[in-house]
Amino acid sequence: MKFEHVLKERRSIRRYLDDPVSEEDVKSCLKAALLAPSWKNSETMRFYVVTSDTKLAEMKENCLPPFNAKNCANAPVLIVTAFQKGQSGFNPDGTPTNEIGEGWGFYDLGLATENLCLQAQALGLGTLIMGIRNEAAIRTMLEVPEDEIIVSVISLGRPDIEPPKPTRKKVKEIAKFF
Numbered sequence: 511m512k513f514e515h516v517l518k519e520r521r522s523i524r525r526y527l528d529d530p531v532s533e534e535d536v537k538s539c540l541k542a543a544l545l546a547p548s549w550k551n552s553e554t555m556r557f558y559v560v561t562s563d564t565k566l567a568e569m570k571e572n573c574l575p576p577f578n579a580k581n582c583a584n585a586p587v588l589i590v591t592a593f594q595k596g597q598s599g600f601n602p603d604g605t606p607t608n609e610i611g612e613g614w615g616f617y618d619l620g621l622a623t624e625n626l627c628l629q630a631q632a633l634g635l636g637t638l639i640m641g642i643r644n645e646a647a648i649r650t651m652l653e654v655p656e657d658e659i660i661v662s663v664i665s666l667g668r669p670d671i672e673p674p675k676p677t678r679k680k681v682k683e684i685a686k687f688f
Contacts, residue, residue, distance in 0.1 A: 516631045521675070523636030524581040526667035531586050535633050536561070539666065542629035546621040549598035549614045555622045558590040558652045565651075573647045574663065578640045582665035585638075589626070589666060590648055592658040593619045612659070619661055626664070636669035 540557055548554065560569050569588050570579040582588065599607050599614025606612075627637045640663045648660055 516628050518675075520627060520631040521636070521669075521673045522638045523665070523667070523669045523671060523673070524638055525669070525671040526582065526584040526586075526636065526665070527670045528584045529586070529668045531635060531667055533561075535630075535635065536587055536589075536666065538633060539626045539629045539635075543622040543626040546618070546625045548618040548621070552598045552618070554594040554598045554615055555619045556592045556594065556654075556658055557626075558592070558648075558654065560588040560590070560652070561586065568651060569648075569663070573644045573651060574640065575642055575644075578642060578663075581638055581640070582667075584670070585665035585667040587666035589664040590652060590654070590660060591619055591623055591662045591664060592654055592660045595657050595659055615659065616661065623662070623664065630666055634668070635666055638665045639663075640665065 536559060540559075543555065543557065544553070546555075560566055566586070566588060570582065574582070593615040595612065595615070596604060597615065598618050599611055601607055607614075610617075623639065627639070630637045641661070643660075643663050645660050648654065648663070649656075654660055
């Protein structure tokens with residue numbers, strides 16, 4: 511699939527077929543995430559992959575609000591994204607390199623997440639990035655260390671819907687050329 515096609519066709523999927531996703535495809539998405547650039551190649555991103563029926567049910571029941579649980583009801587994979595605190599954007603002595611500080615960890619994880627989602631699209635899979643989640647419940651259930659910041663939960667599966675393309679702004683609305 512051509513890259514431009516992948517970009518244009520990717521959508522947030524809120525309904526999935528009740529079909530499995532192979533471990534190979536999940537790993538392919540994670541490998542794509544690893545190819546993203548990161549601050550001084552720090553690679554602070556972390557992914558917690560939930561595939562067992564028991565853990566999926568627990569995640570959907572206890573870690574997501576009802577509307578997000580409904581949006582990913584049949585998704586056979588949930589991926590919790592996180593990054594290690596105080597590394598990306600920080601000097602060796604622990605001080606922030608600039609005013610953005612911990613923002614670089616979010617930035618790096620966003621780049622990795624985009625790669626993951628684009629690879630899923632290229633494989634014919636769909637994703638939904640969910641930022642509204644129960645951080646404390648996720649941290650306990652998946653034993654996420656306190657030195658990691660949990661950012662999102664991504665559902666992954668075979669789409670059972672073809673959402674329309676949302677309207678996008680024009681380049682002139684978002685960019686200034688000098």
